[in-house]
Amino acid sequence: MALTADRNTPSRSGQQFSYPLAAAKLFAGSIGVINSSGYLTKGSTATGLKCVGRINAQVDNSAGNAGDVSGEVENGTFRWKNSAAADAITLAEVGTVCYIVDDQAVAKTSGTGTRSPAGIVVDVDADGVWVRMGRDAL
Incomplete structure (x- = not known):
């Protein structure tokens, strides 16, 4: 049914979300x-x-059941550790998809189909790889 009066439409900033947690312990910044x-x-x-982004605060559900607690994540551009050797990301990869190695590192390739996408490479510096990640990245 179409509106016949003003509507107070709820909104979110699109940057922070809370999701039910697996039976796991997550560290802030991962x-x-x-x-x-x-x-x-x-x-x-x-x-x-x-x-979905970077974990905002440590949350521990390792002794619980999946969904017992929730954890907060943030969308955005974050610097992660670079992979090594042939899978190291360089400036040539800016604008391409990179892949998850672990909870703090990304790689240039999918590891022959064994890794999931992390996000889009935005920059590379001596300290790591800047990756745009979250709901709008891929």
Whole structure:
């Protein structure tokens, strides 16, 4: 049914979200992903993970059941550790997709189909790789 009066439409900034947590412990500042069951967990070398951003605060559900608690993630551009050797990301990869190695590192390739996308490479410096990640990155 179409509006016939003004509507107070709720909104979100689109930067921070809270998701039900897998049975895991996540550290602040780590890569956050949604697993195939729909729960927030830490980044790892695996397929089928959906990168949702950076974990904002440590949260521990390792002794609980999936969904017992929630964890906060933030969308944005963050600096992560660079992979090594042939999988190290260089300035030539700016604008391309990079892949999750673990909860703090990214790589140039999918590791022959074993890694999930992390986001888009924005910059590379001596300290790591700047990656745009979250809901609008891929």
